[in-house]
Structure formats: C-alpha cells, structure tokens
Amino acid sequence: MAANTEQQQQAVSALPLPPSFYENYTDENVKNHRAPPPPLPPSDQEGYSCFGMTFSQSNETPIVPPLESQNVERLHPESYEHKRELLKMNHSLLCAVLDLLHILASSADSPQRAQKLADIYLILIHMQHLINELRPVQARDALAAMMSRQVEATNNALSSVAKIINEVANIVNRSSSPQTTHVNGLTTTEEENELYESNSTDVNHHSLAYHNPLFENMDLF
Amino acid sequence: MSSDRLTQLQDLVISMAEQICNSTGILQKFAQPLPFDGSKSTASKNSNGVYDENLPKLYAQLLSQTAKDIDYLVQSLPTDEHGIEYQQSQQYRMLQQLEKDSDEATKRLESVVHHCEKALENVRYALHQISEAQLKAQAIDAEIDD
Numbered sequence: 001m002a003a004n005t006e007q008q009q010q011a012v013s014a015l016p017l018p019p020s021f022y023e024n025y026t027d028e029n030v031k032n033h034r035a036p037p038p039p040l041p042p043s044d045q046e047g048y049s050c051f052g053m054t055f056s057q058s059n060e061t062p063i064v065p066p067l068e069s070q071n072v073e074r075l076h077p078e079s080y081e082h083k084r085e086l087l088k089m090n091h092s093l094l095c096a097v098l099d100l101l102h103i104l105a106s107s108a109d110s111p112q113r114a115q116k117l118a119d120i121y122l123i124l125i126h127m128q129h130l131i132n133e134l135r136p137v138q139a140r141d142a143l144a145a146m147m148s149r150q151v152e153a154t155n156n157a158l159s160s161v162a163k164i165i166n167e168v169a170n171i172v173n174r175s176s177s178p179q180t181t182h183v184n185g186l187t188t189t190e191e192e193n194e195l196y197e198s199n200s201t202d203v204n205h206h207s208l209a210y211h212n213p214l215f216e217n218m219d220l221f
Numbered sequence: 222m223s224s225d226r227l228t229q230l231q232d233l234v235i236s237m238a239e240q241i242c243n244s245t246g247i248l249q250k251f252a253q254p255l256p257f258d259g260s261k262s263t264a265s266k267n268s269n270g271v272y273d274e275n276l277p278k279l280y281a282q283l284l285s286q287t288a289k290d291i292d293y294l295v296q297s298l299p300t301d302e303h304g305i306e307y308q309q310s311q312q313y314r315m316l317q318q319l320e321k322d323s324d325e326a327t328k329r330l331e332s333v334v335h336h337c338e339k340a341l342e343n344v345r346y347a348l349h350q351i352s353e354a355q356l357k358a359q360a361i362d363a364e365i366d367d
Contacts, residue, residue: 081300101245138226
C-alpha cells in the first residue's frame with residue numbers, strides 16, 4: 001500500500017524522490033555493518049522505472065516510445081533519416097501556416113481551417129518527437145566525448161611522468177662520476193652514461209629511464 | 222547558459238509554435254467585426270490597442286527567421302543515413318573501445334606511479350648513503366687533521 005502511494009507520487013512528480021531504500025545506508029548503519037547489500041540490477045524481465053515510466057532491459061522498448069503508441073498518426077516512412085525528415089517538416093510547417101492564413105483570409109469558417117490546424121499540430125508533435133529520438137544518440141556521444149577526454153588526460157599524465165623521470169635520470173647520471181661507480185648496487189658505467197646522454201632528448205620508449213638501473217622496470221611508457 | 226543543440230532546437234520549435242499562434246491571434250484581435258445577418262448594426266469595434274501596420278511584416282520576419290534557425294540547427298546535426306540502429310551499434314562499439322583504452326591507460330598509469338615510487342625510494346636511499354659516506358669522510362678528515 002505504502003509502496004503504491006509512493007509510486008503514484010513519483011509518477012506525478014517531475015522531480016521524483018530517490019527510491020526509499022537509500023535511507024538504509026546512513027553513516028551509522030554503514031559503520032555498524034547494518035546496511036543491506038546493494039540491490040541487484042533489475043533483471044531482463046523485471047525492467048525498471050524512470051520518471052514514472054517503466055522500461056525493460058531489452059532493446060525492444062525504446063527509450064523514446066514510438067508515435068503510434070501515443071495514438072499519433074505517423075507522417076514519415078518506416079525507415080527515415082532524422083535530419084531529412086526534420087528539414088522537410090520545418091518547410092511543411094511554414095507552408096501549412098501560409099495555407100492557414102490563406103484559408104482564414106478567404107473562407108474562415110470552412111472545415112479546411114480545422115484540418116490545417118490539426119496538420120500544424122501534428123507536424124509540431126512530429127518535430128518534437130524526432131528531436132527526442134536523437135536524445136539517446138546525443139547522450140551516448142556526450143559519454144564518449146567525456147571518456148575520450150579522460151583517456152587523453154591519463155595519457156598526458158603518463159607522458160609528463162615519463163618526461164620527469166627522464167629529467168631525474170639525467171640529473172642522477174650527470175652527478176655520478178664518469179668512472180664506474182658503485183653506490184650500494186646502483187651501478188652506472190661510462191659506457192652507459194654515454195648511452196643515456198645520446199638519448200637524453202628522447203622521452204619515448206627507449207628513454208634514459210628505460211636503461212637506468214635506478215629506474216629499472218620503467219619500460220611501461 | 223547555453224544549452225545543447227537538441228534543447229536549442231526544441232526551444233526553437235516551441236517558439237515557432239508560439240509565433241504561429243500569436244500571428245494568427247493578431248488577426249482575431251484586430252479583425253473587423255462582421256454584421257449580423259439582415260442587420261446593418263455591428264458589434265462595437267474591437268478597441269484592444271492600436272493596429273500596427275508593421276505587424277504582418279514583423280511576424281513574417283519572425284517566422285521566417287525562426288524557420289531559418291531551425292534549418293541551420295538541423296543541418297548541423299550529424300547525418301544518420303544508415304539508420305539510427307546502425308548509429309547506435311557504432312556508438313556502442315566506440316564506447317567499448319574507449320572503455321578498453323581507459324582501462325589500459327589507467328593500469329599503465331598505476332604501474333608507472335608504482336615504479337616511480339620505487340625509484341624515488343632508491344634515490345632517497347642513495348642520498349642517504351651519500352650523506353653517510355660524507356659524514357664518515359669528514360670524520361676521517363678530522364682524524365687526519367688531528
């Protein structure tokens with residue numbers, strides 16, 4: 001009963017409340033290990049509710065319900081290109097407005113007037129619907145853009161770490177003596193030093209850090 | 222705050238509808254009242270404001286400008302000539318690839334950081350050894366001086 005009224009409440013609210021189970025996860029409950037395990041993701045059959053609408057996991061129910069399901073006549077063919085249809089509808093809309101004005105000027109009380117108004121209404125509904133159908137596409141694109149920015153940031157961090165480690169290796173090499181030095185297992189020879197110096201501008205795979213015993217196992221860049 | 226293209230487009234469609242409504246509403250507002258059949262007397266004239274000669278032009282301009290803006294925004298949308306399902310599968314593939322890339326980059330960064338920390342330890346250890354050796358050398362120097 002309580003769940004029912006809650007669902008009803010959520011269905012009417014534009015900004016529904018979060019599901020009530022979140023109240024079980026208070027700081028106190030989590031600390032005392034009294035918080036229940038997180039709820040499982042809904043199964044394929046179960047579906048989930050979002051803004052008062054029920055969606056199933058399978059791809060059969062599209063996020064934007066088709067026009068037919070809302071008892072709206074469909075103007076475009078079964079397979080269509082959104083861009084093309086939107087342009088066509090925009091132009092049809094202007095023509096319909098001109099037609100309506102013409103009807104109003106010539107015979108304002110003809111049944112054509114109501115027909116034209118209905119046409120304009122239908123075109124506007126279609127335009128909004130077509131734009132809404134592009135929303136999931138846009139959402140996925142936004143997600144992809146966000147992810148590629150993150151990957152780029154990580155790669156930038158990697159290359160700046162590589163650069164710094166090279167600089168450090170350079171400093172260490174320059175401060176060690178040209179003869180073979182033994183400092184507690186950190187060995188550099190003159191030969192190796194030359195090798196490092198010849199590569200000192202290279203920040204890539206065959207960098208100083210790669211060869212320097214101080215920075216062993218640094219072949220990760 | 223500027224919103225995304227689709228929201229802008231929807232806002233434009235809404236303002237287009239408003240303009241259509243208002244432009245025909247003007248007709249109603251300023252229409253000449255018709256005489257009733259057989260009688261010459263007309264209802265009192267609508268006196269809601271003064272009719273502005275520029276209104277038709279203004280609304281024509283508004284409507285065509287909005288239509289143009291809608292056209293422009295629609296043209297800027299990506300093409301989906303292979304259908305929205307194909308686009309969706311392409312996007313899923315791209316997201317999966319990005320997820321893989323992201324995981325790899327994160328793993329690499331984690332191990333690089335780990336190795337950097339090890340290298341830092343090594344350098345600290347070497348510095349420690351150097352300073353100890355210096356102290357010992359100073360002590361030897363002092364002994365020699367004595």
